Amino acid sequence: xxxxxxxxxxxxxxxxxxxxxxxxxxxxxxxxxxxxxxxxxxxxxxxxxxxxxxxxxxxxxxxxxxxxxxxxxxxxxxxxxxxxxxxxxxxxxxxxxxxxxxxxxxxxxxxxxxxxxxxxxxxxxxxxxxxxxxxxxxxxxxxxxxxxxxxxxxxxxxxxxxxxxxxxxxxxxxxxxxxxxxxxxxxxxxxxxxxxxxxxxxxxxxxxxxxxxxxxxxxxxxxx
Amino acid sequence: xxxxxxxxxxxxxxxxxxxxxxxxxxxxxxxxxxxxxxxxxxxxxxxxxxxxxxxxxxxxxxxxxxxxxxxxxxxxxxxxxxxxxxxxxxxxxxxxxxxxxxxxxxxxxxxxxxxxxxxxxxxxxxxxxxxxxxxxxxxxxxxxxxxxxxxxxxxxxxxxxxxxxxxxxxxxxxxxxxxxxxxxxxxxxxxxxxxxxxxxxxxxxxxx
Numbered sequence: 107x108x109x110x111x112x113x114x115x116x117x118x119x120x121x122x123x124x125x126x127x128x129x130x131x132x133x134x135x136x137x138x139x140x141x142x143x144x145x146x147x148x149x150x151x152x153x154x155x156x157x158x159x160x161x162x163x164x165x166x167x168x169x170x171x172x173x174x175x176x177x178x179x180x181x182x183x184x185x186x187x188x189x190x191x192x193x194x195x196x197x198x199x200x201x202x203x204x205x206x207x208x209x210x211x212x213x214x215x216x217x218x219x220x221x222x223x224x225x226x227x228x229x230x231x232x233x234x235x236x237x238x239x240x241x242x243x244x245x246x247x248x249x250x251x252x253x254x255x256x257x258x259x260x261x262x263x264x265x266x267x268x269x270x271x272x273x274x275x276x277x278x279x280x281x282x283x284x285x286x287x288x289x290x291x292x293x294x295x296x297x298x299x300x301x302x303x304x305x306x307x308x309x310x311x312x313x314x315x316x317x318x319x320x321x322x323x324x325x326x327x328x329x330x
Numbered sequence: 331x332x333x334x335x336x337x338x339x340x341x342x343x344x345x346x347x348x349x350x351x352x353x354x355x356x357x358x359x360x361x362x363x364x365x366x367x368x369x370x371x372x373x374x375x376x377x378x379x380x381x382x383x384x385x386x387x388x389x390x391x392x393x394x395x396x397x398x399x400x401x402x403x404x405x406x407x408x409x410x411x412x413x414x415x416x417x418x419x420x421x422x423x424x425x426x427x428x429x430x431x432x433x434x435x436x437x438x439x440x441x442x443x444x445x446x447x448x449x450x451x452x453x454x455x456x457x458x459x460x461x462x463x464x465x466x467x468x469x470x471x472x473x474x475x476x477x478x479x480x481x482x483x484x485x486x487x488x489x490x491x492x493x494x495x496x497x498x499x500x501x502x503x504x505x506x507x508x509x510x511x512x513x514x515x516x517x518x519x520x521x522x523x524x525x526x527x528x529x530x531x532x533x534x535x536x537x538x
Contacts, residue, residue, distance in 0.1 A: 136417050136418065139422070150428045243505065243507035
């Protein structure tokens with residue numbers, strides 16, 4: 107640098123000392139904040155999951171988490187591979203439904219949702235959007251639109267007699283043209299987001315339900 | 331030290347950011363969060379308060395240690411300090427409400443690169459006493475919050491028919507959806523700038 111009015115250069119040691127000192131101080135502050143807020147954040151996340159499971163398994167009061175891997179139920183451990191499922195029970199320990207997470211590409215990034223499957227009616231009882239970035243005012247209606255939510259009060263998800271796939275795949279149809287119990291009536295103006303919800307449910311139900319069905323008695327026992 | 335220009339705390343120290351040099355309406359700084367997270371009044375308020383906290387904390391610390399920081403590494407030091415406080419705000423918002431955290435998305439982390447904060451660190455905090463800096467930063471932060479609220483309230487009212495989440499107009503109201511979309515941010519910001527410029531011009535005229 108050849109600036110005529112060069113300022114006296116600080117020695118490198120001063121720069122290193124200052125930067126190191128500041129970095130250490132900042133590390134300390136961040137660790138302290140993390141320690142302080144972690145229990146609150148974990149409690150918030152637990153409550154969010156609890157509320158979501160409650161919504162998709164109507165009437166459930168107790169929930170248990172399992173890991174579905176290799177056709178067996180396992181306790182949930184951090185970092186283990188497999189699908190996490192939430193079993194919902196009523197006050198007497200009767201199995202009301204099973205909730206699982208799924209996702210599909212929407213209009214603006216992935217849409218993640220939780221859905222509740224009721225083995226008694228072999229149908230989906232509710233969905234709850236967990237994370238999405240759909241357009242406010244249009245695509246984000248999949249969270250709030252009451253007519254759209256009504257699709258999932260009793261969405262047909264029966265398995266074929268061989269228990270390998272759904273009899274009728276779950277599909278999203280154009281707004282106002284829903285005829286069958288396995289069809290989802292799209293929101294007008296939010297067709298792409300509505301279709302993503304249908305795809306997410308179909309993909310997960312086709313894969314998960316055949317594995318889940320043999321385990322239902324086991325899940326029922328867990329409630330007792 | 332000749333760099334310390336004025337160490338008297340006056341009403342102007344505080345009101346500079348609140349009104350005369352409002353970061354949004356006058357300096358046009360930090361437009362990214364201004365346009366992005368003002369689709370509801372709650373988001374605007376949370377973003378404004380988070381930014382105010384970072385302004386206060388980073389300004390205070392920088393003005394305390396400014397004379398020990400070699401000039402060559404001052405920007406790097408400011409950024410580390412700002413990033414630290416932003417991370418703290420990030421954790422605290424997660425602890426307060428996950429819904430709020432999800433609504434604000436990446437914009438909390440992006441406070442780090444908000445030019446108001448680095449700008450105040452360089453232009454004010456590094457040259458003034460901690461107390462002056464805190465008063466000035468509070469004014470700037472509140473000015474920023476005020477500006478965000480101006481946009482958030484209008485956009486939520488027109489775009490969703492509600493205010494702070496409370497439905498105001500009932501089910502017969504047809505929301506003006508574009509207002510909560512990014513385009514609405516530009517429209518409302520433009521309208522506010524027009525109003526403020528018109529007010530300023532009128533004031534200048536009456537003074538002449």
